[in-house]
Amino acid sequence: MxxxxxxxxxxxxxxxxxxxxxxxxxxxxxxxxxxxxxxxxxxxxxxxxxxxxxxxxxxxxxxxxxxxxxxxxxxxxxxxxxxxxxxxxxxxxxxxxxxxxxxxxxxxxxxxxxxxxxxxxxxxxxxxxxxxxxGGGGPLWNRRPMDVIVAPFVGCQQGCRGCYSQGDRNDGHTDAGRLRAVASQLRDLDVYNVLLVGRGEPFFDDRGRAALFSTAKRYPQMFFTVYTNGLGLTDRDLDDLKAHPNILPFLSIDGPAAINDWRRGAGVYDRVLGVMRRMRERGQFFGYICTVFSQNHEAVADPLFIGQMAAEGCQIGFYSLFVSTPGVSGEGMMLDRASRERYLATIRRIETQVPIPLIDIDGLEAGFGCRARRSVTLYVDAVSGQVSPCIRAAITDERCRLGTPGQGGRRLADILSSEAFRAARDRLPESGTCVAFAKAS
Known part of the structure; x- marks a missing residue:
C-alpha cells in the first residue's frame, strides 16, 4: 500500500x-x-x-x-x-x-x-x-480552521504611524495561563499554525517572553508564528528562539531605511538589520513582514529590497495591506483600489524572480476568496477573550467570549458552532475583496 x-x-x-x-x-x-x-x-x-x-x-x-x-x-x-x-x-x-x-x-x-x-x-x-x-463532509473549505490569529501580548516600545492597536495595546496584561489555555483548545481543533499578532510586542517584557516560550514548549505539535519589531530581542531571546524551532519569528520592516523610519522611528531600520544578522549567524529560521501602504508599496515590492532581505538571512517575506483604523493616525496610508491592483500585479510578476518565497495574504484571498468566511482562519483576542471571524472585522459579543481559565465558561469549539459566531462570519464577503477595503470604498 x-x-x-x-x-x-x-x-x-x-x-x-x-x-x-x-x-x-x-x-x-x-x-x-x-x-x-x-x-x-x-x-x-x-x-x-x-x-x-x-x-x-x-x-x-x-x-x-x-x-x-x-x-x-x-x-x-x-x-x-x-x-x-x-x-x-x-x-x-x-x-x-x-x-x-x-x-x-x-x-x-x-x-x-x-x-x-x-x-x-x-x-x-x-x-x-x-x-x-x-461531520458529513460538505464544501472543502467548510471545516476546522487551519491557522488562527491570537493576540496575547500587551505593551509596545514603538508608536508606529497608523498602528491599529494604539488604542488598546495597554489594556489588560499578558497572561501566560490564558495563552496556554487558548493554545490547548486550538490543538484540540487540530490547528496547524498559531499566528501571535496584534495588541502588543511579544518581547516588550518578561511576561510576554514567558508566555511565548512556555506555550511553544508545551505544544510542540503546532507552529507559532510571531511578529515582532525586533527592538526588544536580547541574545538570550535569540538562544531561546533557536531552542524552540516551532516558533517562527518574523521581523517587521516596512521598506528601505527612509520609509521604514518614517513610520517606525529614527534608527529602527539599522537596529532591525542588526538583529537579522545576529539571527543569521546563529543559523536561525526567520523572515520579514511588511505592512504595505501608499508610501512604500513600490519599494517593498522591488526585487532589490527583497534581495537584500534574503542576503540578511530572511527565509520568507510576508506582506499585509495596511488598513485604516478610526481614531488612529494614518491618513493617506491606505492604498486605493487601483493602487492595490497594481501592487498585487507586481507581486505576482516578481515572485518567481526573487530568491525567497513571498506570501501575500491579500493576493491569496483575491484569488481564493475570504479565508475567514470559509472557516480557514479566525481571530482570538487572548487578553479579553473575544473571538471574531477575522482580525479586520473584530466583533464585540459576549456570546463569543472565551471563559476564564480554571473558572469554566465558553470553550472555543462551542463558540465556533454558535449562531452568533456563524452570523458574524456569514456577514463577511464571499469574494476576494476584504471587508476592510469594501468599507473603505
Missing amino acids: SGWALSGRLPALLARSPGLHRLFLRLGRSRAVDHLLDWVAWSAVRAMGVGRLDYERLADRHICVTLAGEEGVSADMDSQVTAVVAATPAGRHKVARALRNLESLAPEVRAGLLKTWIHLVAVTSPSRDAHYLR
Whole structure:
C-alpha cells in the first residue's frame, strides 16, 4: 500500500471509530512519540545533508501525487488545498525555493522544523480529515480552521504611524495561563499554525517572553508564528528562539531605511538589520513582514529590497495591506483600489524572480476568496477573550467570549458552532475583496 493510500484510508478509519480516534490522538501527542520524532528528524537531517536533494523534482512530485490521489481513497484535504495553490509556476518556485533555503539553517533548527512538520502530517492532518468526514463532509473549505490569529501580548516600545492597536495595546496584561489555555483548545481543533499578532510586542517584557516560550514548549505539535519589531530581542531571546524551532519569528520592516523610519522611528531600520544578522549567524529560521501602504508599496515590492532581505538571512517575506483604523493616525496610508491592483500585479510578476518565497495574504484571498468566511482562519483576542471571524472585522459579543481559565465558561469549539459566531462570519464577503477595503470604498 502506498503512503498516499495510507494517508487517505486512515482518516476514514478514524472517522468511523471515535474511540480509536481519541486513542490515536493520545498516542500521537504523547511525550514518547515526541521523543521518537526528535530522533527521526535528527536522523533525517543527517542523512539528507546539504546539497543532495533536487528540490524542484521533490516539489513537483508532492504536488502531482497530492492532486492525483488514488482511486477509491479519500484525499488528504488540507494537502489538496495546499497543492492547488502550489501547482502554479509561482507556487512550485516558492515550494522548491523554501526547501532549498532551509539548508542554510543550523542542523538542530532544521531538525526541529522537520519534527513539527511530521507531527502535522502524521497526526494533525489525519485527525482533521476524520472530523470532517464524521461531520458529513460538505464544501472543502467548510471545516476546522487551519491557522488562527491570537493576540496575547500587551505593551509596545514603538508608536508606529497608523498602528491599529494604539488604542488598546495597554489594556489588560499578558497572561501566560490564558495563552496556554487558548493554545490547548486550538490543538484540540487540530490547528496547524498559531499566528501571535496584534495588541502588543511579544518581547516588550518578561511576561510576554514567558508566555511565548512556555506555550511553544508545551505544544510542540503546532507552529507559532510571531511578529515582532525586533527592538526588544536580547541574545538570550535569540538562544531561546533557536531552542524552540516551532516558533517562527518574523521581523517587521516596512521598506528601505527612509520609509521604514518614517513610520517606525529614527534608527529602527539599522537596529532591525542588526538583529537579522545576529539571527543569521546563529543559523536561525526567520523572515520579514511588511505592512504595505501608499508610501512604500513600490519599494517593498522591488526585487532589490527583497534581495537584500534574503542576503540578511530572511527565509520568507510576508506582506499585509495596511488598513485604516478610526481614531488612529494614518491618513493617506491606505492604498486605493487601483493602487492595490497594481501592487498585487507586481507581486505576482516578481515572485518567481526573487530568491525567497513571498506570501501575500491579500493576493491569496483575491484569488481564493475570504479565508475567514470559509472557516480557514479566525481571530482570538487572548487578553479579553473575544473571538471574531477575522482580525479586520473584530466583533464585540459576549456570546463569543472565551471563559476564564480554571473558572469554566465558553470553550472555543462551542463558540465556533454558535449562531452568533456563524452570523458574524456569514456577514463577511464571499469574494476576494476584504471587508476592510469594501468599507473603505
